[in-house]
Amino acid sequence: MSTSPAELTKAPPKDDRGGARRSLARYALVKLGGALLGIGLVVVATFFLFRLIPGDPTIAYTRDVPVTPEQLALLRRQMGLDRPLGEQFLDFVLRTLRLDLGTSYEYRRPVAELIGERVGPTLLLVGTGLAVAVGLGMWQGTRAAWRHGGRFDRFSTGTALTLWSVPTFWLGLLLLMVFAAGMGPIPGLFPTRGMEDVDAPDGPLYLLHVAHHLVLPCLTLVAVVYAQYLLVMRSSLLDEIGQDYVTTARAKGLRDDDVRRRHAVPNALLPTVTLVFMQIGFVVGGAVSVEFVYSWPGLGLLFVEAIRGPDYAVMQGTFMLVCVAVIVMNTLADVVYHVLDPRVRSA
Numbered sequence: 001m002s003t004s005p006a007e008l009t010k011a012p013p014k015d016d017r018g019g020a021r022r023s024l025a026r027y028a029l030v031k032l033g034g035a036l037l038g039i040g041l042v043v044v045a046t047f048f049l050f051r052l053i054p055g056d057p058t059i060a061y062t063r064d065v066p067v068t069p070e071q072l073a074l075l076r077r078q079m080g081l082d083r084p085l086g087e088q089f090l091d092f093v094l095r096t097l098r099l100d101l102g103t104s105y106e107y108r109r110p111v112a113e114l115i116g117e118r119v120g121p122t123l124l125l126v127g128t129g130l131a132v133a134v135g136l137g138m139w140q141g142t143r144a145a146w147r148h149g150g151r152f153d154r155f156s157t158g159t160a161l162t163l164w165s166v167p168t169f170w171l172g173l174l175l176l177m178v179f180a181a182g183m184g185p186i187p188g189l190f191p192t193r194g195m196e197d198v199d200a201p202d203g204p205l206y207l208l209h210v211a212h213h214l215v216l217p218c219l220t221l222v223a224v225v226y227a228q229y230l231l232v233m234r235s236s237l238l239d240e241i242g243q244d245y246v247t248t249a250r251a252k253g254l255r256d257d258d259v260r261r262r263h264a265v266p267n268a269l270l271p272t273v274t275l276v277f278m279q280i281g282f283v284v285g286g287a288v289s290v291e292f293v294y295s296w297p298g299l300g301l302l303f304v305e306a307i308r309g310p311d312y313a314v315m316q317g318t319f320m321l322v323c324v325a326v327i328v329m330n331t332l333a334d335v336v337y338h339v340l341d342p343r344v345r346s347a
Contacts, residue, residue: 028335035331042323046316047092053310057081057105079105096320102313106306111317114302121195122298125214126287129221134276136222137229141272144230145237146260157234160227172220172293179216190216193295217294221287225279232275236268243267270340277333278326 058075067075076082080091095102101111140160144153163171182188191197191213200209240246241264249259291300299318306314 024335024338027338031331031334035327038327039324042320042327043093043096046320046323047089050310050312050315050319051085053307053315057310057312092316101317101320104306104311104314106309106311106314111313114314115299115317115321118297118299118302121296122291122300124210125217125291125296125298126221128214129218129225129287130276130279132218133222133226134229134272137226138233138272140226141230141233142237142260142265142268145234145241145268148238148241153234156230160230163223164225164227166224168220168224168287168289169293171223172217172290175216175220176293195297217287217290217296220293221290229272229275233268233272236271237264240264240268270337273340274333274337277329277336280325280329 056072057079058072058081073082080088092102099112101115103109104111104114107114137160140156144156147153176192177183178186180188180190180192195213196206196210200206246259246264249263250256254262288300288304290296291298292304295301299321302314303318305311306318
């Protein structure tokens, strides 16, 4: 059938990039709405969850100080703990909307200040551990998948799975006893606790001093978490190795290293990148077990100390910070995945 003049003069299809942008904007708005709903639920759960912990916050406020029952009752009234739970919840929500996290019962300081002081050590410990774990896991996962079934694959995968199943608390204590306190012929090589000593040097030597304290906590963290990056990268790369484009690249005579680095690995990175985004949210919360074992002055240790009180304000502030960070990073990971992977856009 011949083509009509009207069809010949018909304008070519418009560039679909505008539609893709609108689709991405709609997707981002839906995810943002879900994130805001999640944060709202976190605020509600944060208030009621910690009220279930047994204990009286006034005890934390008057620790080691003899007080009469009348004084405790007066203190409870001043702290607002004698008001109905509904009034306390409404006050909590209004303060949260003003980004006011309240005042610590035990430290008698604003919770925002306490969190600000502990964020740095936590980012140093967990950020360093995450960077090392991602690099080590991806390298081992890539090599294990490319030599699937070989000696390196069996050894690295078995070692990672074993370390992953070890309780963090137990591994931290074991390393502490062997390499910090010393055991048998092994002398104590590293500090037993904290981020710095009282007589810490100034200047550039201070960085080495902190790095010396960082070794064991960071090693404990890496040993436990790097397995998930290894397994995700290994599994993703094994899927790519079976694809036709890898076979075609090999048939064209490309070197094996080039096929791996230029074709298979870039396509296998998406699941690992998503996992990294999700883990970044947990970085803010710190590693509670590791910080507790090594008395690392981060947010995880602050949270554990607050439970002993109980110090409601500190627990609520740190818990909400972690939850909001995880929700934000998960939302960001979803949007990035939508941009990078065409299969998600077409779903």
